[in-house]
Amino acid sequence: MERGTTLFLKAAVVLIGLPILAIYIFVVPNIGNFAAELYPEYTSIRIWVWIDLYATAIPFYFALVQAFKLLVHIEHKRAFSDLAVQALKKIKYCGIGVGGLFAIGMPLFYLMAERDDAPGIIVIGMVIIFACLVIAVFAAVLQKLLQEAIAIQLENELTV
Incomplete structure (x- = not known):
C-alpha cells in the first residue's frame, strides 16, 4: 500500500478521535447534569451516567490506537503478520467492550427517555x-481471513 494512502487513513483515525474527545469533554457532563435534573431524588444518577459514558472512552481510544498500529504494520509491509492479527483481535474486543458498556448503561438512558418523553435517546x-x-464482527471476520492468509503464505513458503 502506498505511503500516501496509509497517511490519509492515519489522519482519518486521528480525525475520528477528535470529535469524540470533544463530545466527552463538552457533551457528557451535560448529559449527566440533565439526568440529575430529571431525577433530583436520585443524587447519584449523574455519577452513574458519567461513569458509564466515560468508561466507553477507554476501549474506544484503545481501538483507535490499535487501528493506527495496524496501519503502521501495513505501511511497513507487515500486513500478513501475527501483529496485525493481534491488533484486529484487540479491535474486536474493544468493539464488544464499547457496545457492552452502552448496553449496561441503557437502563439509565431508558429512565431519562421515560421522564423526558424522548424515545430518541433509546434509538x-x-x-x-x-x-x-x-x-x-467485521474485525473478527478480517482477523479470521488474515489468519487463513498467513497460514496459506507459510504453507507456500514451505513448499518452495
Whole structure:
C-alpha cells in the first residue's frame, strides 16, 4: 500500500478521535447534569451516567490506537503478520467492550427517555450498540481471513 494512502487513513483515525474527545469533554457532563435534573431524588444518577459514558472512552481510544498500529504494520509491509492479527483481535474486543458498556448503561438512558418523553435517546443508544457490534464482527471476520492468509503464505513458503 502506498505511503500516501496509509497517511490519509492515519489522519482519518486521528480525525475520528477528535470529535469524540470533544463530545466527552463538552457533551457528557451535560448529559449527566440533565439526568440529575430529571431525577433530583436520585443524587447519584449523574455519577452513574458519567461513569458509564466515560468508561466507553477507554476501549474506544484503545481501538483507535490499535487501528493506527495496524496501519503502521501495513505501511511497513507487515500486513500478513501475527501483529496485525493481534491488533484486529484487540479491535474486536474493544468493539464488544464499547457496545457492552452502552448496553449496561441503557437502563439509565431508558429512565431519562421515560421522564423526558424522548424515545430518541433509546434509538441513539441502540444504534451505537449495533454499530459497535458490527465493527466487532467485521474485525473478527478480517482477523479470521488474515489468519487463513498467513497460514496459506507459510504453507507456500514451505513448499518452495
